Amino acid sequence: MSASPVPHDSPSLDEIVERLGTFATSHGRPELTTRLDETRTLVNDTAVQVVVVGQFKQGKSALVNALIDAPVCPVDDVVATAVPTSVSWGEQPSALLVTEFEEEQASIRTPIDPRQLRRHVTELAGETGFAGSLHAEVRLPRSFLADGLVLVDTPGVGRAQAQISTNLTLLPQADAAIMLSDATQEFTQPEMSFLRQAVALCPRITCVVSKIDLQHQWRTILDADREHLAAAEIEVPLLATSALLHDLAGREHDEELAREAQVAALGTHLHDVVRADVLAERRRAAATDITGVGEHLMMVLQAELRALGAASGAAEVVRELEDARDVADQLTRRSARWQQTLSDGAAELVSDIEFDLRDRLRAVGREAEQLIEDCDPGEVWDDVGLWLAESVTQAVSDNFVWAHQRSEHLAEVVARHFSLDGRAALPDLTLDGAEQALRAIGGLEFVRSGRLSLGQKVMVGMKGSYGGILMFGLMTSLAGMALVNPLSVAAGLMMGGFAYRQDANQRLEQRRNEAKMAVRRLIDESIFQVGKESRDRMGRIKRVLRDHFSEIAEDLKRSLAESVRAAKDGAALPTDERSRRALVLSRELREIRELCRQAGAGAAPALTQELTSA
Structure with missing residues (x-):
């Protein structure tokens, strides 16, 4: 059964937060105002972080470059990525090296030339992380990133004690993840072990078989990987891509070759499925927060209304509230x-x-x-x-x-x-x-x-x-x-x-x-x-x-x-003022209750309208 449409004059979640904030301020509840400010930040946050993980030399950097159509992440047959690198929207190309000190809760942000990123994020930079946790942030004016998608290229996890811990730390913080395995062989035991960990830590995992250009029988590998996932009772989407074919199709303007590369299909999945699911979950969480704040406000209004309506039993109402x-x-x-x-x-x-x-x-x-x-x-x-x-x-x-x-x-x-x-x-x-x-x-x-x-x-x-x-x-x-x-x-x-x-x-x-x-x-x-x-x-x-x-x-x-x-x-209050005060409280109570109802009913439909209009 489909959800009923939301009227066009229904307020957005941001407007609901603004109106509830007015009530919280007028009733002297600064802690509720702070909670609503956090909810407003959640509502307006459209960034969706997708972490790209996998074993050593599976084509993670090449896939990130193919998705955004820009050679931002260094790709090499020998030298591997050693520092997590996030790529997001920016009006001008820029890059930062960020060193975070967890104990001091501080960070150092050092601007670098995006064209020299290879010198800072690959194994050529030597050992990293002695002084703190290091990662790179790159911003680019690319349409794929314009609506908030953030891709994070990570070091491979196929080297001893190297970067698996870094990826495990990133996964719970990410909104989604792409797990890569190239088409030269089926899922290996280490890959299946890491995939089990990833599924336990990240709510949205997409498996991608990369480098299908290297294997004519990649469909057989894809079927075998599906069997491995079924045997492990892991239910995740499984797609196949070729960053090399996608790059070649772009240079040759070959649409048929681009479809064969299937990178665009992965991009569509990230936008239409993963991003939509993340934003819908955020709006549901915001609606829950709004309802919680509304309940705190209504609790006070209902208590005063009960006292106003109990001419001889106001003391009993106060006693019940004091017990609570x-x-x-x-x-x-x-x-x-x-x-x-x-x-x-x-x-x-x-x-x-x-x-x-x-x-x-x-x-x-x-x-x-x-x-x-x-x-x-x-x-x-x-x-x-x-x-x-x-x-x-x-x-x-x-x-x-x-x-x-x-x-x-x-x-x-x-x-x-x-x-x-x-x-x-x-x-x-x-x-x-x-x-x-x-x-x-x-x-x-x-x-x-x-x-x-x-x-x-x-x-x-x-x-x-x-x-x-x-x-x-x-x-x-x-x-x-x-x-x-x-x-x-x-x-x-x-x-x-x-x-x-x-x-x-x-x-x-x-x-x-x-x-x-x-x-x-x-x-x-x-x-x-x-x-x-x-x-x-x-x-x-x-x-x-x-x-x-x-x-x-x-x-x-x-x-x-x-x-x-x-x-x-x-x-x-005197008897002649009670009715006037009760009318004011009843009006506020109805409005707050209606705002809470609209927040709960309008979160998912509002998101649907937003994606449709986009």
């Missing part, structure tokens, strides 16, 4: 049920997170030790270190994602225990700390290769053969033979070879023990560093939840206190 105020006052105390739920839940969550982290990392350690037992670590130590770093990063990332989901569940439980009427807004919980924790983990210790020079091999053999020559030489000397004779030399060679093999086995066992100890120390260091960051992050989340619900409780207490005051003032 006392109940609201209890919400701000430490003994409140939601406070206890938050405290107990946070402590339990910290314990569960630490256990989960230890369990994941110890499993990685056991697998690494088995790997070491099956090989010579001196010969493949670099490969073992790379695998171990990737496995530790994956385990830590999974732990952080799981902790984030558990934190959101805790917020919902606290909200249920807090809410008096079955409704309480939830705060936004950011996922941070993963990058700092991974950077704090030291590298894997060096293990000797175990290779011996020719001279060392000869010396080991001579040490073993010396005893054999001497022993068998003495035995054969009893038969009248010389100390050094063919029999003693042969025995010496046999014992020398045996001694060399025994020494090699001992050195191999020693290298394995050293490698296992190095793995254990790395796992212990990871547990220590990540565990510390997890506890700190849980402390921040606990403070966010406490402050959020405390603020709601204070607003409720303030509204009830105003209701008590208004009821007392109404009861004290």
Whole structure:
């Protein structure tokens, strides 16, 4: 059943916020005015951030360039993107390097030449992020970006401990994400693992098979990827594109080639589906905020009206409101049920997170030790270190994602225990700390290769053969033979070879023990560093939840206190003024109620009209 159309004279959400703000100001409620200012900012925010993520060298930068028809993000066959780069609308081309210091809550913004972006955001710039979190902001006058779409090119996540933590931090803050995988092969296990994390962190994921120009059988790959998504029970759109064909079509003005590249189809999906969904959700959130503010205002008006209408029972009305105020006052105390739920839940969550982290990392350690037992670590130590770093990063990332989901569940439980009427807004919980924790983990210790020079091999053999020559030489000397004779030399060679093999086995066992100890120390260091960051992050989340619900409780207490005051003032009015005051309050109450109704009924239809007119 379709929604009924909204009359043309219905006010917009921005107008509703303005009119409610007038009521909040006239009734002396500055905290509600502040909330409405935040709602107005939400209503007017048309920026939709889309993060482009994927494994190393999947064509993320090329896709961003193709979507906006500008070579803004550096593309190279060898050098990779190392710094997240956001591209948004601007009347003139410009670029900034932004270094953010989370602890100081400050940032440094350095203008750079957009044509020199390659020097600042690729691996050519060297290691980044020592002083703080670094990202680039580029603004361009491109029609694709004019209506608020913001594309964020990110570093690849296929390198050990490199950038997966950065992308995990960006995903919860983004409105949508594009997950790239090129057409040369099906989804790999690391890609599916990262996709599961992305789906858990970002509400809108679109999978894109890139570089279809490199694979004639890309449709087969696309079908196989669909099967992987179905097997993993991940329901996301799956599209195929070629940035190279799109660029060639633009140069040749070939519309058929442009359709084959399918970049325009992806752009249409981002505009018509993703952007529309994001803006609709914002308007629904704004309507909820407007309704909440309206309820606080109506609470006071209704209390005064009740007192005005109760000629002999005004004292009873005041007493009921005072009882409700006392109940609201209890919400701000430490003994409140939601406070206890938050405290107990946070402590339990910290314990569960630490256990989960230890369990994941110890499993990685056991697998690494088995790997070491099956090989010579001196010969493949670099490969073992790379695998171990990737496995530790994956385990830590999974732990952080799981902790984030558990934190959101805790917020919902606290909200249920807090809410008096079955409704309480939830705060936004950011996922941070993963990058700092991974950077704090030291590298894997060096293990000797175990290779011996020719001279060392000869010396080991001579040490073993010396005893054999001497022993068998003495035995054969009893038969009248010389100390050094063919029999003693042969025995010496046999014992020398045996001694060399025994020494090699001992050195191999020693290298394995050293490698296992190095793995254990790395796992212990990871547990220590990540565990510390997890506890700190849980402390921040606990403070966010406490402050959020405390603020709601204070607003409720303030509204009830105003209701008590208004009821007392109404009861004290002379009889001849009560009717006039009741008419004024009834008119205001009807108008506020109508504004709340219009906000709830007009959010989605208003968005539909806006997109249709655009």
